[in-house]
Amino acid sequence: MAPDDVEAQRRRWRDLIDERLPAAAAAHPDWPVSRNHCFARILLDNACGGPWRESVAPPAWVNMPPERLALALSLGEAVLAGRQDLAVLNHRSLLWRRKRPVPAPPARLPGDGFGLRRWRLADDAPFAALCADPEVMRFFPAPKTARESQAEARALDRRFEEDGFGPWALETPEGFSGFVGCWRPARPLPFGPLLGRETGFVEIGWRLARHAWGRGFAVRGARLALDDVFSRCALTEVVAYTADVNAPSRRVMERLGMTEIGGFDHPGLPEGHPLRPHRLYRLEAADVLDGGGPRACRLR
Numbered sequence: 001m002a003p004d005d006v007e008a009q010r011r012r013w014r015d016l017i018d019e020r021l022p023a024a025a026a027a028h029p030d031w032p033v034s035r036n037h038c039f040a041r042i043l044l045d046n047a048c049g050g051p052w053r054e055s056v057a058p059p060a061w062v063n064m065p066p067e068r069l070a071l072a073l074s075l076g077e078a079v080l081a082g083r084q085d086l087a088v089l090n091h092r093s094l095l096w097r098r099k100r101p102v103p104a105p106p107a108r109l110p111g112d113g114f115g116l117r118r119w120r121l122a123d124d125a126p127f128a129a130l131c132a133d134p135e136v137m138r139f140f141p142a143p144k145t146a147r148e149s150q151a152e153a154r155a156l157d158r159r160f161e162e163d164g165f166g167p168w169a170l171e172t173p174e175g176f177s178g179f180v181g182c183w184r185p186a187r188p189l190p191f192g193p194l195l196g197r198e199t200g201f202v203e204i205g206w207r208l209a210r211h212a213w214g215r216g217f218a219v220r221g222a223r224l225a226l227d228d229v230f231s232r233c234a235l236t237e238v239v240a241y242t243a244d245v246n247a248p249s250r251r252v253m254e255r256l257g258m259t260e261i262g263g264f265d266h267p268g269l270p271e272g273h274p275l276r277p278h279r280l281y282r283l284e285a286a287d288v289l290d291g292g293g294p295r296a297c298r299l300r
């Protein structure tokens with residue numbers, strides 16, 4: 001953006017925040033805020049996909065990359081035009097700032113011809129069957145015993161209690177068909193050099209029974225799960241990783257619009273193991289949320 005355009009954009013921003021939005025607030029008793037600094041917080045946070053101070057030094061309207069400020073401006077213009085729900089934007093900003101508790105997970109996320117739901121004890125048998133299938137587990141060190149699978153199912157469902165989100169059981173017309181969803185990695189993984197920080201990662205993953213492959217359940221289920229964590233839980237970023245050689249899983253990551261950011265050796269596998277080299281992908285909330293709330297997530 002040319003320097004004159006940057007300057008003009010900053011003037012438009014000040015006019016929006018200091019004049020136009022506070023003036024319009026008088027006619028909008030339904031708006032959750034009416035002061036200039038509250039409008040700025042909401043729009044800047046939503047343009048950054050998290051508390052803006054985490055990525056921009058104050059004053060944000062001077063230091064923010066022009067394209068991010070342009071996004072904040074367009075969100076504000078849309079609020080004024082009645083095309084954007086300010087309460088939804090505010091809710092997300094307050095969640096990011098931990099000023100509001102994360103709402104409890106829904107029992108089910110409905111999809112078209114499938115659904116994501118919490119785990120049931122009856123899932124143990126079909127889950128053990130898919131985890132014992134050498135074809136499903138060909139990119140894992142080994143298939144799992146029924147006992148290992150049962151313990152894993154319990155641990156996966158417990159994530160919902162611990163974090164408020166987790167790997168959902170996938171329900172297709174054939175019944176339980178695997179899982180897809182987000183969780184915090186259980187073991188420390190060497191993402192630091194790639195992501196510029198050492199903690200706070202949330203990953204997304206999937207494991208489907210063979211009968212459910214090639215029907216779009218992984219990608220469509222992942223979109224539902226991402227939509228949920230980016231909106232209800234207000235996560236700002238999700239990563240995914242898999243063995244270099246796991247082309248089907250990398251394809252799902254790419255179809256989700258995730259960006260490949262580098263490679264690492266999985267610390268749980270020995271030197272020379274063919275599954276040790278892994279690829280890491282990232283998706284940021286700001287790149288997929290368009291500010292209109294869960295139903296307007298661009299992942300859909």
Ligand SMILES: CC(C)(COP(=O)(O)OP(=O)(O)OC[C@H]1O[C@@H](n2cnc3c(N)ncnc32)[C@H](O)[C@@H]1OP(=O)(O)O)[C@@H](O)C(=O)NCCC(=O)NCCS
Binds near residue numbers: 214243251
């Ligand atoms: C990784 C895994 C989940 C991918 O499953 P998948 O069936 O290939 O992925 P999807 O369900 O999203 O299906 C995508 C394919 O379905 C097709 N498809 C059919 N109907 C579709 C629809 N309605 N919407 C979207 N895609 C559809 C797509 O064309 C796509 O194929 P393409 O990528 O060749 O274009 C599966 O291979 C698996 O469970 N592997 C074993 C476990 C594993 O490795 N997990 C990952 C560990 S990191």
